Amino acid sequence: MRIGIIGVGTVGGGVIEIIEQKRDEFHAKLGVLLEIAGVVAKTEEELAPFKAKGYKGFTDANSLLEDDSISVICELAGGYELPFKWITKAIEHGKNVVTANKALLAKHGSEIFPLAGQKKCHVLFEAAVGGGIPIIRTLQEALVGNQINSLSCIINGTCNYILTRMAAEGLSFEDVLKDAQKLGFAEANPSFDIDGIDAAHKTAILASLCSGRFVDFEKIHITGISDITAKDIKFVDELGGVVRLLGLYNRTGESVDVRVHPCIVPQEHLLAGVKYVLNAVYLQCDNLGPTLQTGAGAGKLPTASAVVADLVSLARSTETGHIEPLPMGWFQKENSATLVPIGETSTRYYFRFVTKDNYGVLSKIAGILGENKISIESILQKNIKNREKVDIVVTTEKAKESDVQTALAKIDSLPEISEKSRMLRFI
Amino acid sequence: MRIGIIGVGTVGGGVIEIIEQKRDEFHAKLGVLLEIAGVVAKTEEELAPFKAKGYKGFTDANSLLEDDSISVICELAGGYELPFKWITKAIEHGKNVVTANKALLAKHGSEIFPLAGQKKCHVLFEAAVGGGIPIIRTLQEALVGNQINSLSCIINGTCNYILTRMAAEGLSFEDVLKDAQKLGFAEANPSFDIDGIDAAHKTAILASLCSGRFVDFEKIHITGISDITAKDIKFVDELGGVVRLLGLYNRTGESVDVRVHPCIVPQEHLLAGVKYVLNAVYLQCDNLGPTLQTGAGAGKLPTASAVVADLVSLARSTETGHIEPLPMGWFQKENSATLVPIGETSTRYYFRFVTKDNYGVLSKIAGILGENKISIESILQKNIKNREKVDIVVTTEKAKESDVQTALAKIDSLPEISEKSRMLRFI
Numbered sequence: 070m071r072i073g074i075i076g077v078g079t080v081g082g083g084v085i086e087i088i089e090q091k092r093d094e095f096h097a098k099l100g101v102l103l104e105i106a107g108v109v110a111k112t113e114e115e116l117a118p119f120k121a122k123g124y125k126g127f128t129d130a131n132s133l134l135e136d137d138s139i140s141v142i143c144e145l146a147g148g149y150e151l152p153f154k155w156i157t158k159a160i161e162h163g164k165n166v167v168t169a170n171k172a173l174l175a176k177h178g179s180e181i182f183p184l185a186g187q188k189k190c191h192v193l194f195e196a197a198v199g200g201g202i203p204i205i206r207t208l209q210e211a212l213v214g215n216q217i218n219s220l221s222c223i224i225n226g227t228c229n230y231i232l233t234r235m236a237a238e239g240l241s242f243e244d245v246l247k248d249a250q251k252l253g254f255a256e257a258n259p260s261f262d263i264d265g266i267d268a269a270h271k272t273a274i275l276a277s278l279c280s281g282r283f284v285d286f287e288k289i290h291i292t293g294i295s296d297i298t299a300k301d302i303k304f305v306d307e308l309g310g311v312v313r314l315l316g317l318y319n320r321t322g323e324s325v326d327v328r329v330h331p332c333i334v335p336q337e338h339l340l341a342g343v344k345y346v347l348n349a350v351y352l353q354c355d356n357l358g359p360t361l362q363t364g365a366g367a368g369k370l371p372t373a374s375a376v377v378a379d380l381v382s383l384a385r386s387t388e389t390g391h392i393e394p395l396p397m398g399w400f401q402k403e404n405s406a407t408l409v410p411i412g413e414t415s416t417r418y419y420f421r422f423v424t425k426d427n428y429g430v431l432s433k434i435a436g437i438l439g440e441n442k443i444s445i446e447s448i449l450q451k452n453i454k455n456r457e458k459v460d461i462v463v464t465t466e467k468a469k470e471s472d473v474q475t476a477l478a479k480i481d482s483l484p485e486i487s488e489k490s491r492m493l494r495f496i
Numbered sequence: 497m498r499i500g501i502i503g504v505g506t507v508g509g510g511v512i513e514i515i516e517q518k519r520d521e522f523h524a525k526l527g528v529l530l531e532i533a534g535v536v537a538k539t540e541e542e543l544a545p546f547k548a549k550g551y552k553g554f555t556d557a558n559s560l561l562e563d564d565s566i567s568v569i570c571e572l573a574g575g576y577e578l579p580f581k582w583i584t585k586a587i588e589h590g591k592n593v594v595t596a597n598k599a600l601l602a603k604h605g606s607e608i609f610p611l612a613g614q615k616k617c618h619v620l621f622e623a624a625v626g627g628g629i630p631i632i633r634t635l636q637e638a639l640v641g642n643q644i645n646s647l648s649c650i651i652n653g654t655c656n657y658i659l660t661r662m663a664a665e666g667l668s669f670e671d672v673l674k675d676a677q678k679l680g681f682a683e684a685n686p687s688f689d690i691d692g693i694d695a696a697h698k699t700a701i702l703a704s705l706c707s708g709r710f711v712d713f714e715k716i717h718i719t720g721i722s723d724i725t726a727k728d729i730k731f732v733d734e735l736g737g738v739v740r741l742l743g744l745y746n747r748t749g750e751s752v753d754v755r756v757h758p759c760i761v762p763q764e765h766l767l768a769g770v771k772y773v774l775n776a777v778y779l780q781c782d783n784l785g786p787t788l789q790t791g792a793g794a795g796k797l798p799t800a801s802a803v804v805a806d807l808v809s810l811a812r813s814t815e816t817g818h819i820e821p822l823p824m825g826w827f828q829k830e831n832s833a834t835l836v837p838i839g840e841t842s843t844r845y846y847f848r849f850v851t852k853d854n855y856g857v858l859s860k861i862a863g864i865l866g867e868n869k870i871s872i873e874s875i876l877q878k879n880i881k882n883r884e885k886v887d888i889v890v891t892t893e894k895a896k897e898s899d900v901q902t903a904l905a906k907i908d909s910l911p912e913i914s915e916k917s918r919m920l921r922f923i
Contacts (some may be wrong), residue, residue: 087641087783098708098823099640195638201784203630203638211622211630213526214514214804281525339790342769356514356797357628363766364787374783377641390819392812396525 070384071106073133073164075155076146077119080169080196081108083373084143084380085119091377101384103377106139107132109146134158141383143376144168153177160190165387165394167379169196169372175270175286178277179401186398191383196375198271199224199348201364203378207350208278209395215354217279220318221332221496224271226346226366227262228294228314230254232331233344236302236311242295254346264293265314269329272316275350276327279318281399282406284327290411292330301421301491304449304462305333308419311341315496326409332496333419340496412471417446417495422461422480423488430485431461441476443468458487464495497811498533500560500591502582503573504546507596507623508535510800511570511807512546518804528811530804533566534559536573561585568810570803571595580604587617592814592821594806596623596799602697602713605704606828613825618810623802625698626651626775628791630805634777635705636822642781644706647745648759648923651698653773653793654689655721655741657681659758660771663729663738669722681773691720692741696756699743702777703754706745708826709833711754717838719757728848728918731876731889732760735846738768742923753836759923760846767923839898844873844922849888849907850915857912858888868903870895885914891922 072088074081088103096102107125109132110116116126133139134155142159144152144166152173156166157180166185168174174181174197185192195205199222208217223229227249234245246263249255261267273286294314302312310333319326334341339361343349348366353359365371386392424430431448438445444466451460465473477490501508515530523529534552536559537543543553560566561582569586571579571593579600583593584607593612595601601608601624612619622632626649635644650656654676661672673690676682688694700713721741729739737760746753761768766788770776775793780786792798813819851857858875865872871893878887892900904917 083783091641095640098826100820100823201787203634206633206638207630210809211633211805212801213522213808214518214801339769342766354801356510356801358792358795358798360628360789360791362787362789365785368785370783371785374639374641374781378638381640382637385822386817386819390813390817392817392819393527395812396527399525 070102070141070380070388071104071139072141072143072380073107073109073136073139074105074143074145075109075130075133076144077108077110077115078145078147079369080372080376081145083369084145084376087370087373087377095381099381099385101381101388103380103384106136109133130155134162139164140387141165141167141380143380144170145376149173149176156181157184160185160188163188163190165191165383167193167376167383169194169376171197171267171270171274175273178274179283182397182400185394186396189394191386191394192397193379193383195379196372198274199350199364199366200368200375201366201371202348202350202362203375204275204350204362205278207362208275212352212354212357215357217318217352217354218320219353220275220279220350221340222272222275222316222348222350223313223340223343224316224348224350224366225262225268225314226348227255227259228268229343229348230346231263232294232297232302232312232314235297235299236306239299239303241299242297263295265291265329268314268316272318272327272329275316276318276325276406277400280320280325280406282325282404283400283402284325284406284408288408290328290330294331297331298491300460301493304421305419305493307449308333308464310335312493313340313343321409324407324409326414328411328414331493333493334496338496412474414470415467417467418465418473419493419495420463420465420477421491422463422486424459424461424485425487426456426459426485430483433483433485434461434463434480437476437479438463438465441472443472443476497529497568497807497815498531498566499568499570499807500534500536500563500566501532501570501572502536502557502560503571504535504537504542505572505574506796507799507803508572510796511572511803514797514800514804522808526808526812528808528815530807530811533563536560557582561589566591567814568592568594568807570807571597572803576600576603583608584611587612587615590615590617592618592810594620594803594810596621596803598624598694598697598701602700605701606710609824609827612821613823616821618813618821619824620806620810622806623799625701626777626791626793627795627802628793628798629775629777629789630802631702631777631789632705634789635702639779639781642784644745644779644781645747646780647702647706647777648767649699649702649743649775649777650740650767650770651743651775651777651793652689652695652741653775654682654686655695656770656775657773658690659721659724659729659739659741662724662726663733666726666730668726669724690722692718692756695741695743699745699754699756702743703745703752703833704827707747707752707833709752709831710827710829711752711833711835715835717755717757721758724758725918727887728920731848732846732920734876735760735891737762739920740767740770748836751834751836753841755838755841758920760920761923765923839901841897842894844894845892845900846920846922847890847892847904848918849890849913851886851888851912852914853883853886853912857910860910860912861888861890861907864903864906865890865892868899870899870903
């Protein structure tokens with residue numbers, strides 16, 4: 070199988086490395102031959118080391134896209150517009166595609182997949198979500214006989230690293246972020262990760278696979294982790310939980326509830342043990358009960374391994390047989406899932422109110438919560454020595470988000486409240 | 497795809513149920529039609545409910561095996577000799593096979609897989625190991641580009657249930673076993689599970705897939721859990737660990753180290769969170785780092801789900817295309833893996849010595865351990881009020897099993913030792 074690789078950065082370099090290592094083994098054991106027909110990079114400088122090894126190198130992707138001897142394009146460049154053009158052109162030329170580009174799929178999947186369906190081309194993307202976790206394969210193949218009722222995932226390693234260290238070391242978000250940047254666990258411009266965008270891209274893809282309908286990334290409620298404080302993490306610990314940024318999918322009748330935000334996860338939940346840069350996907354299906362898959366979410370070789378697994382699958386599907394692509398034509402705007410608006414969702418809540426003086430304020434808070442149909446489950450009051458700044462932590466029974474927002478706005482306008490109230494949702 | 501189902505007990509009944517539920521969905525979404533051509537049971541009585549629903553029922557498996565219109569035999573009867581004959585005959589007739597029978601594969605896989613290779617038949621067995629965990633698919637497809645350096649699995653739900661409850665409730669093995677039997681978590685004759693045989697069947701299959709060589713079940717060191725005491729579990733807890741029955745595979749040069757025995761797993765290890773009947777597989781691979789998959793290991797519908805996923809894969813491989821079976825011909829006695837003898841393995845150890853009187857005995861024990869090149873890591877001494885029965889718990893640095901056996905035999909012959917010493921290995 071002749072492969073064209075666009076993008077020879079970290080992941081692309083890793084893919085080439087693994088193919089070099091394992092090519093003979095794949096050939097001997099599986100009867101498939103992975104042959105790198107050419108590589109594309111932005112500059113001759115980037116191409117130089119690959120040309121030195123004997124690969125054909127180009128700075129123009131069309132050199133691969135227009136080569137009829139190439140049956141697969143491996144898009145590992147990242148970004149949106151150019152990759153979209155390349156992939157579209159590859160499919161129009163009848164080529165199969167392997168990509169690790171979750172942002173592209175979240176944004177343009179509704180154009181790419183139906184086109185691939187028409188042209189009977191495979192588009193494989195195991196590496197796009199949770200690098201070392203074979204979650205795409207699991208959803209598409211292993212759980213083909215199961216209905217996914219809910220999915221909860223830790224799918225951004227940077228956020229999980231920051232939250233784990235904040236809890237373990239009692240540090241502030243800012244301090245851990247700075248250190249994570251130094252250590253290479255967070256980008257210089259971290260907003261894509263810490264604001265939950267990357268997690269939402271991946272969650273949108275997973276939610277589409279779970280529901281069999283197109284889940285539009287643009288419609289997902291997203292809250293990042295930059296407002297999480299060391300104090301809240303400590304209170305949550307006292308309550309027997311940990312804070313994790315989760316991507317959530319819940320089937321609710323005909324609609325789907327898809328969200329990305331920090332969550333309180335009880336210590337005994339399998340997701341609570343998923344620490345630092347690990348990713349994890351927790352599923353609840355009919356006929357099966359809960360399952361968890363956890364592993365490296367990103368990184369050169371984990372992601373490259375997933376790309377190579379897709380290439381081998383593809384080679385087996387097209388070289389030793391002629392298996393039809395999995396139908397993904399449903400992944401289109403006309404077949405969009407209806408998302409439950411965030412205001413309509415229900416869960417248990419954690420609030421922290423900072424009050425100037427607690428005489429009487431607790432009854433006012435309790436009154437406002439009650440008026441808004443929010444039942445208190447527990448109350449924890451700290452800092453009682455300092456009457457100027459008393460933390461009141463409240464957890465609730467299941468309540469409706471819109472009621473919670475109304476109540477919090479009202480509470481925040483009380484004269485006794487000295488800081489904007491903090492809110493966290495339970496898983 | 498016309499399917500013949502042999503065995504309509506729990507799993508077979510579940511498979512039929514799921515196919516009835518999902519047949520139209522599979523047809524509409526994936527273009528594959530799963531058609532149950534006939535079912536086989538031992539008696540007409542067992543067949544009656546299926547015949548009432550319109551299925552063709554037979555008490556002689558040959559009725560299906562000799563029907564050329566049937567392309568897949570689903571063997572869900574259990575046992576060894578008859579299923580082996582049926583599967584062999586099915587393959588000789590060019591039929592594909594789906595089975596959940598781990599005992600059969602551990603015992604006769606080295607005959608079945610090479611025959612299937614010759615006849616170009618698929619033999620799929622996702623349901624045979626860890627029902628709800630897609631571990632076979634993961635090893636064969638997702639990790640095709642990775643070398644598995646080690647695998648540790650919790651693969652018998654009965655044992656994990658018993659060990660979890662012993663720890664949570666401080667109960668004895670016997671008491672929990674009795675209760676587990678009442679509740680249906682253990683068989684009336686539990687030895688297949690508690691002696692580690694079932695775990696070893698599954699571990700042999702996984703180890704074969706990991707190593708690409710046939711790992712003979714008969715050669716695996718197996719220790720069950722019936723000697724585990726509540727006292728040892730409590731001491732292990734004090735040391736920050738839990739006891740789990742693990743199946744272990746380690747690649748060591750050209751040999752493989754495959755064992756099934758109770759292990760001490762540190763609290764912070766992902767496997768420690770796998771409780772009650774859950775199963776889990778923990779892998780360490782090149783290019784990837786550690787991954788864990790956990791989920792239901794057994795039960796009617798989890799196992800049946802895995803069978804159905806295999807049937808759908810097969811239908812896609814053979815109906816929408818003509819993909820060749822994954823080569824499994826290496827799974828034969830001529831290609832056996834060399835197993836490291838248990839005496840040659842090395843790990844950290846936990847010992848509990850029960851001494852009549854501790855004056856002087858500790859120095860004797862330490863002396864014997866030292867003579868046998870075993871370094872003590874920690875010592876914990878309890879019950880010091882009762883000088884007739886003093887527990888001395890010792891953990892060691894990495895030591896060699898044969899040295900440990902020599903040392904323990906010598907220690908057990910000391911006059912001050914009042915009970916056979918207890919030994920547990922660390923993961």
